[in-house]
Each structure stands twice: as C-alpha cells, then as structure tokens.
Amino acid sequence: MNQNVKAPAPDIFVFLEVFSSEGGIQSYVKDILKAYVSISAGTAEVFLLRDSPECQNPFASTLPTIAPKLKFHYLKTLPPSLGRLRLAITLLRCLLQQRPRRVFCGHIKLAPLVELLCRPLGIPYTVLTYGKEVWEPLPANYQKALRQADSIWTISRYSRERACAANNLDRQAFQILPCAVDGDVFTPGEKDPAFVEKYGLAGTGVFMTVARLWSGDIYKGVDVTIRALPHLLQKYPEVKYLIVGRGDDQPRLAQLAQDLGVADRVVFAGFVRAEDLPAHYRLADAYIMPSQEGFGIVYLEAMACGVPVVAGEADGSAEPLLDGKLGWRVPHRDPEAVAGACMEILKGEDSRCEGVWLRQQVLEHFSTATFTFRLKQLLDL
Template sequence: MIDVKSGSRPTKDIFVFLEVFSGEGGIQSYVKDILRTYGNLVSSNKARTADIFLLRDSRGCINPLDDRPLAKPSPLTFYYLQTQPLWLGRIRLAATLLIQLLRERPDRVFCGHINLAPLIRILCEPLGIPYTVLTYGKEVWDPLPKLHRDALQQAQSIWTISRYSRDLACRANQLDPQKFQLLPCAIQGQLFTAGPKPPHLIAKYGLEDSKVLMTVARLWSGDIYKGVDVTIRSLPKLLQKFPDVKYLAIGRGDDRPRLEKLAKDLGVADRVIFAGFVPDEELPDHYRVADAYIMP
C-alpha cells in the first residue's frame, strides 16, 4: 500500500482529510492510527515524508502527532485550514493543495473522504498524480452523485475497512473490486487486554452486582445506526430474564436528550448510564467493566 524506499531525494505523499483532531469518532480514531503507523514506518527512513491537509481542524486543536516544536523533526507536516465561512475553507484548501502539488509533485495523494474526492480528482488528473480514496462504511454503500462516483472510478486505488463494505460500494457505484485494498480497523493489543473490573469505575457508575452491557459510540442524530436506541428499547424484556442488567453508553452528541427521554419513557432510566466522553487512554479500563459489548 505504501512503499517505503530509499533514494537521494525524499518521496512526498499528501493526505487530505475533512477533520481528524477537532472531534471524536470512529473515523477520526481510524485515521489517527493510519497517520501514526505511517509516521512510524517512515521515521527511520528519511526517504519519505508526508504533508497532511486538514480542512476543518484549526491550529489550536490537540494533535499528538504534530511534534514540530520538538528537536527531532517529524516526517509529517500538518496544514490546518479551518476557515469561516466553510466555503472559503474549501477554496483555501484547493489553492494551498494545488500549489503544493505543483511544487512537490508527490508520489501519491490520499483522499481521506469521499466528499473530497471530486476536488482531488480535478487537481490530480491534469498533473498525472495518482490518488487513493479512503472509504470507511455507509458513506459509499448507496449510489453516489455522479461527480463522487466518477472520482472513485478514476482513483488508482480505494482503501476500505472490510470486504463487506467493499462489496456494498461496488454494487452501488459500479466499482472495480480489484481497485480495493483492505485496511481493517485495529487496536493496540498491548493496551486493550483482559483484566478484572476496575473498582473505581464500578463505584463511579453504580454498577455493583450488575451485569453490564456497553456501547462506545458518538450519540449523534445523524448516525443512529449504532443502535443505542435499539438496546434501550430491548431493556424492558431483558430485565424480565436478567434483572441485574445495566447498560453503559459511552459517548457524547446531540442525540443524548432523545435517548435519555426514551429510557425514561420506557421506565428503564435507572438502568441506563450515559457516561459521556471518555478519553482514549481510559477506554481499556471501561471495556473491562463490560460483560458484553453491544451494537445491534
């Protein structure tokens, strides 16, 4: 997927994303893993570097991968392009990216979202620069607008997280399955290990003597397919057979008030704990609290 080769002149890659460090979510976590792994791969081989363009991230966001103030230079250079109004940010991205393409003639451009693919195609094709489009899931499962579909079809390669996602995207948008490269989601195995339930979290959430179901997801009204509401609706029946069950929902978003009302209306508000946002470094302990992870 990414060939790390030696040579006298460093090879440049360019990544372009909507947003990585200003919000939380599955895509953001996945992209951070990609960038972290890329940096690790090339840090010992100065033959390859990358420029990272971030449309909706600002310079003030917390980016643990941007270590330019440190003595050791990073192979990753970040460009924060958040601008108001949003349409002006896209113009700024297009202009900055075009200048960089003309100046650097990168080996490849990695387009981090289907909504950016038409722009990447317009800029890259006349210059003969190959581009790869990163896809994640449901954003490519249904028929796309023509500009987006054409940009996918003309990409040299497409990354996706699973065969399931690849097959749905191909059927919906007439894509060549041979163009796809699978890049599954992964975890840091040395961090997410089995262990006893942490007593401080049991006490914090009132989970003593409980069987715990858990979901980690953004509670966003535009992304309800994670099934938090489905789980809440199932609790009345579950409690008839398993009276000690509680449901721990980790994440924040604008859908939380609706979900809280749903739990109250069903009479299970005392069985649903909305934990809110939990930092990545605290997630392993939270997973140890759960008896079962659920995402119907």
C-alpha cells in the same frame, strides 16, 4: 555528501479533519499516519482542511521523532468556502513544485478536487473510504473521482460491496485495510471501584455500548438494546446497561427506558475521556452494539479488554468478529435476539466468552503491528 542528489518525492495526504474532532474516521487516519512514518523512508505533506494550528496534534507535540517526516498544513478558515480555496491553491502549488509519488485523498468529499488537480499532472491518487459516506448513490463528480482513482481503500468487505452497489464501481479497484486496536492501551483488568460506585454497578451484570447518541445514528442500536432489557431482566434481574456517549438522541432513549419500566437499569455515562475508555470497557460483562457498521473498531477495543461482544449480523462487523468466530451476530433491530445473545454470555459456557482467548485472537488479526504490515503491502514498500 553529494549535494546534487535530489531528495525523493514526498507522498501527500489530504484530509477533512483529524485532530479537531474524535470519531472512527479520525482514529483510522491517525493509525495510518503512525504506520506510515514507521515504514516509509520518505516524507509526507499532510493537508488538513478543517484543522487549525491550535489543535492538539500528537504527531507534532509528543512525537518529535515522527514530526520531521510529516509536514502539516492547517487550512481551517472562515467562511469554510475560503478554506477550500486555500486548500486548492496550496495543494496545487505543492503538486507542481514537488511532483509527489502519490496522493492519498482521505475523504470522498475531497475526491473531486484531488481528481481535478492530479489527473492533468499524471499523479496517481488513492481515495480512502470508511463507511456510510459511500453507501448511497453519490453525485456524478464524486463517482468520476472514484473511477479515475489509482485505487480505493476501504475497511471491510461490507463497505466495499455497499459502495460498489450504490455507485456502480469495480470491486477490483478496492483494497481492504481493516481497522486496528492498540493492545498496549486496551487491556484486561479488574473493574475500577471508583467507576463501579459512580455508576451504581456493584453486584450487577453490566452490558455496555460506546456510541454517539445522535438522532441521525439510531442504526447503532442503543434503542434496540434498551428494548431487550425487559426480556433479559425476566431471567437476570440484576443486570444494568451502561451507555457511554452523548448526543441529541439521549432524551428519546431515556424516555424509552422510562416507558419500558427499565429506567433504573439504564445508566447514561455521557462523554468519557479517551484515557478513561479502557477502564469503562473493563466494567462490562459484555459489549452490545447490534448496529450497521462499516467495521466497528469498538468491537476490537472491547475484545482486546477481554470482553465478549454482540454485533449486527449483516454489516461490516463480520470482519472484527471473524464472521462470528469471536462474537455473537444478531439481527440488528431484533430486541429478543439481542436478549438471547446476552443470556448466553451471562451463562459463560461459550468459548467466545473466554477473555484471554478473545484478546489473543484480536491482537493476532488486528494489532497495530498487523495493520502496519498490511499498509506496507498496500504501499509496496
């Protein structure tokens, strides 16, 4: 072997946090890393501003064949400002020493730093955007970092249009990489009797939402679905609404159900472990979230389990629902429209209720294999 052959320059990923919290962004990032290591012959340095070495990192702990391709830098420090300084110093040293092919900036909050360090060195960078973090006018230095980027990735047409309108960005700079669903994890199946008993769902039609119940996230539409129940119960008195998630908005939602006289029809499941989530989807006769999403990976998860879905009509859910081909899209603050869609699902006469077909369509368009292929195209590998 020729010892003088220089190893190829690595890629660099810079994220806020990936393993110390759960959410749509974290799930999306993990999918990107998994796909990256499956298609790239090189290595990557991964900088994690808010993660610590003690976090549960499946790439390092359970995927040893992947770990050598990814070198993780854990930079969580108190106070947080010190962590940002550590990130700047460590990242600059890596840029100078290794001269990477490109840098992937995993959050808009990190974009000004990445732009500041990469541009003088002539290193191209890509900014990954997800949803509402770029839907409002950003500070001037954030906008500059986006305009100077070699490319901007986002998850849907809707997110691209919102970001462009708010920040006067060029649509041509964007490339779309939709979310993915793991069809080996989210599968159809019988309702788990233990969960049916736990939540008192025997003999009922079940509607379900998986969402953070934060007061800042009322756009998820959980309150709208609760308001839809009185309309729905007039015709289908045995239905229940299962809400998976936790947060500071739960007391308000519980009071709303009480005030509307439907408290006995609403079940707050609270936090559910990731490994139990597929079994919870299988409890549902329909997944309801009349939201304003950048994309909405939960719709993919539900449909991969063969569950029909109801989403908002003017958001990024157009992508997972294939512009309404796979599910119902309704005005996101309209309880009567939500109730109407739920009634259609309970009738079961629409092709969008056919679980086998739903799953086949979702995996055709949004499987991890499709996601990997799209990423490979973006990376030009």
